[in-house]
Amino acid sequence: MNNPNISIGRSQESVLATNKVLKNTYMLLSITLIFSAITAFIGMQMQIGQGVAMIATFGAIGILWFVLPRTANSAAGIPTIFAFTGLIGLGMAPMLNMYLAVNPSVVSTALGGTGVIFLGLSGYALTTRKDFSFMGGFLMVGMLVVIVAALANIFLQMPVMGLVVSGAIVMLMSGLILYETSSIIHGGETNYIMATASLFLSIINLFQALLHLLSAFGGDD
Numbered sequence: 001m002n003n004p005n006i007s008i009g010r011s012q013e014s015v016l017a018t019n020k021v022l023k024n025t026y027m028l029l030s031i032t033l034i035f036s037a038i039t040a041f042i043g044m045q046m047q048i049g050q051g052v053a054m055i056a057t058f059g060a061i062g063i064l065w066f067v068l069p070r071t072a073n074s075a076a077g078i079p080t081i082f083a084f085t086g087l088i089g090l091g092m093a094p095m096l097n098m099y100l101a102v103n104p105s106v107v108s109t110a111l112g113g114t115g116v117i118f119l120g121l122s123g124y125a126l127t128t129r130k131d132f133s134f135m136g137g138f139l140m141v142g143m144l145v146v147i148v149a150a151l152a153n154i155f156l157q158m159p160v161m162g163l164v165v166s167g168a169i170v171m172l173m174s175g176l177i178l179y180e181t182s183s184i185i186h187g188g189e190t191n192y193i194m195a196t197a198s199l200f201l202s203i204i205n206l207f208q209a210l211l212h213l214l215s216a217f218g219g220d221d
Contacts, residue, residue, distance in 0.1 A: 014187065017187075017190070018184065018185060018186075018187055021184055021189070021190055021191075021192050021195065022126075022184055022185070024192035025184060025192040025195040025196050025199065028078075028081065028192060028193070028196045029196045029199055029200060032081060032082060032085040032196060032200055033085070033200065033203070035082055035085055035086055035089070036085045036086060036088055036089030036200075036204075037089060038089070039085075039086040039087070039089035039090045040089035040090065040092050040093050040096060042090070042093075043056075043089070043090045043091075043092075043093025043094075044093045044096055044097050044100075046093075047097070048090070048093050048094060049094065050094050052090075053090070053091045053092070053093060053094045053095075054091070056087045056088075056090040056091040057087070057088070057091035059087050060083075060084050060085075060087035060088045060091065063080060063083055063084045063087070064084055064197065064201075067080055068080050068081065068084060068193070068194070068197060069194075072191050072193040072194050073191065077193040078193070080193075081193050081196060081197060084197065085200055088200075088204060092204075092208075095208070095211075099211055099215060102215070103215065103218060106211060106214045106215050106218060107211065109210075109214055110207055110210040110211040110214055111207065113210050113214075114203060114206050114207040114210060117170075117174060117177075117206060118177060118202075118203055118206070121174055121177045121178050121181070122177060122181050124178070125177075125178050125181035125182050125185065126181065126185065129185060130182065131182055131186055132175075132178045132179045132181075132182035132183075133179070133182065133183065133186070133188065135175055135178065135179045136179060138175070139172060139175050139176055139179060142168065142171075142172045142175075143172060145168075146165055146168050146169060146172060149161065149164070149165050149168075150165050153165060159216070162212070162216075163212075163213065163216055166209040166210075166212040166213050166216075167209075167213065169205055169206070169208075169209035170206060170209045170210060170213070173202045173203075173205050173206035173209065174206070176198070176202045177199065177202050177203075177206075180195065180198045180199055180202065181199075183195075
């Protein structure tokens with residue numbers, strides 16, 4: 001016969017553990033976003049070229065794929081996530097300089113839009129406590145389609161396709177924010193470092209896609 005007190009105790013422990021992961025994730029996410037902005041600013045001031053930006057970006061991808069999964073459960077995970085986010089920020093420097101040179105307001109509008117979308121979707125997931133795990137398969141297929149379309153457009157150079165891809169990225173990243181936040185709430189993600197990396201990537205991709213869309217519709221592309 002099950003002891004109800006034990007069940008209640010386990011439930012309370014589960015809730016506390018989930019809240020701890022949420023708190024740590026959002027705290028680390030805030031700090032890494034600020035750190036990424038600092039490295040982006042440094043790269044912009046140094047006027048780094050596309051070559052350095054590509055090296056930084058590929059370095060970040062290497063850390064995400066090969067280093068972070070091995071260090072996320074140890075103390076080494078913290079400097080690793082900062083290295084990853086810092087390199088991402090550095091890699092964005094030439095792109096940000098380009099947009100700022102053409103229309104500075106586009107960058108601030110995209111930044112504000114990203115913040116509103118992220119806070120709105122995260123707030124919705126946290127408030128409603130809905131389980132968005134059903135979106136996993138759809139989001140995976142969507143990402144594969146977008147990657148193939150983006151690669152194809154490198155050769156096709158079709159502006160309309162570029163806009164469609166950027167619009168699809170906005171939708172997919174919005175879905176991923178809901179999915180990732182829900183995963184933390186319902187105990188699917190228990191590692192706050194990996195959760196931070198996932199949300200960070202969704203925010204950065206969302207920001208870049210909004211930049212492209214706003215610039216195109218503003219007549220700057």
